[in-house]
Structure formats: structure tokens, C-alpha cells
Amino acid sequence: MNWADVGKRLLGMGLPLLGTAIAGPGGAAVGGMVASALGLAESEPQAVLAAIDGDAAAAMTALSRVEEDHHFELERLSIVSATEDMRTVNGTMQTETRSEDTWSRRWRPFWGFCSALAWSAMACAIAYGIARGTSADVIAELRNVPETFWLIPLTILGVASYHRGRKQRIEAGEQSTPSVLDRLSRRWFGGAK
Numbered sequence: 343m344n345w346a347d348v349g350k351r352l353l354g355m356g357l358p359l360l361g362t363a364i365a366g367p368g369g370a371a372v373g374g375m376v377a378s379a380l381g382l383a384e385s386e387p388q389a390v391l392a393a394i395d396g397d398a399a400a401a402m403t404a405l406s407r408v409e410e411d412h413h414f415e416l417e418r419l420s421i422v423s424a425t426e427d428m429r430t431v432n433g434t435m436q437t438e439t440r441s442e443d444t445w446s447r448r449w450r451p452f453w454g455f456c457s458a459l460a461w462s463a464m465a466c467a468i469a470y471g472i473a474r475g476t477s478a479d480v481i482a483e484l485r486n487v488p489e490t491f492w493l494i495p496l497t498i499l500g501v502a503s504y505h506r507g508r509k510q511r512i513e514a515g516e517q518s519t520p521s522v523l524d525r526l527s528r529r530w531f532g533g534a535k
Contacts, residue, residue, distance in 0.1 A: 343387045345369030348376070351394060355402060359416035360409045366423025375412065379404045418530055425527050435505055450502035457495045 349365025364372040370385070377385040380393040380401060394401040409416060441447050520528070 343391070345373050345387055348373065348387050348390050351391060352376075352405065355394075355398075355405070357402075357405055357409055359413065359420055360405060362423055363416045363419035366419055367426055368419045368422065372416070372419065375408055376405065379408045421523060421526055421530075425523055428523070431501070432505070435502075439509075450498070450506070453495060454499045454502065457499050460495075 346365040346369070349361045349363075349369070352361035352364060355361075360372070360376065363369075364376060366372075373387065373390065374385040377390055377393075380390060381404075382389050382393055435450075438450070439447060
């Protein structure tokens, strides 16, 4: 059990800032704040979860107060956490791009082409069903396709396409502009403008 588990529980309770911040790089410090608000002597994830399970209503009241009182600091920690996650993803993508292995470099475009073919096949099945007058049956069958079957590949495809396009625009001479998170983190934590 770790602070990320506590973060999931806090997110489930409707405490997004606290949940995100405790699951991030500053989790132990935020965990100390949470433990203190719950009246615990020790700052351990298991103890915090036990206190929440022991009296959920009192825990919600105390933790809502923590989230209100430390709103800006929790926002900052949430942004730091999101920035670290993006750096990790970007580092992975850059490593893949520099890889000597052909498959490692090209799996994302391959994934995109497979997704496009699957979407095309589905569109053709729907069009064929409409042309034959059996569109209701075809669409009813498509309801059996799990959402995650499309959600996961399209999310990966979107992120990969965005970064590949950005890389190509920079290689073509476009000046890279920092993202909103980059600008916020530079403003709050310093660094080059």
C-alpha cells in the first residue's frame, strides 16, 4: 500500500486536488497533512486509509477543509505531478524514436493504421447494413463492442499523432512554443522564460 492508493480513494471521495497531489511526487508531504487533519500520530498510507474507513463522514469533513485551506499549494503539486507524467511519456516516446529497432520506432504509426482500418471496416459494415435495410441489426451488434476497444487505441493514436506532428513541424522550421503547463511551471518554479 502506498500514497497512490490513498490518492485513488480521495479521488473517489470527490477530493480531486488532494487525491492528485498525494499520488504525485510530493505524496509523503501531502500524506503528512492528511494524517494530521485526521488526527493521526503516524503518517502512513495504511493508517490514513483505516481512518477514512473508520469514519468516512468525519474524514470527508476534515479533508474537505484541508483541500480548501491549501487549495493553491495542492493545485501547484497537481501541476507538478502532471508535468512529471508528461515528461515520462515524452521521454519514452523520444527513446522509441531513437531506437535502433525498427519495430520500436514504428509501432505507434502501425497502431494508427490498424485503428484506421478497423474504423473503416466498421463504417463499411454500417453502410452495407443501411444499403441492405438491416442497419438496426448492424448497429445493435456494434453495441456489443466494448468502449475500451476504441477508447484506448484512439487515446494512444491521438497522443502519438499530436507529438509526431509537433516534431515534424519543428523539423520543418516552426518555432516550438511552450505549452500552458510549461509556462505555468516556469512562472511558479522559475527557469528560462
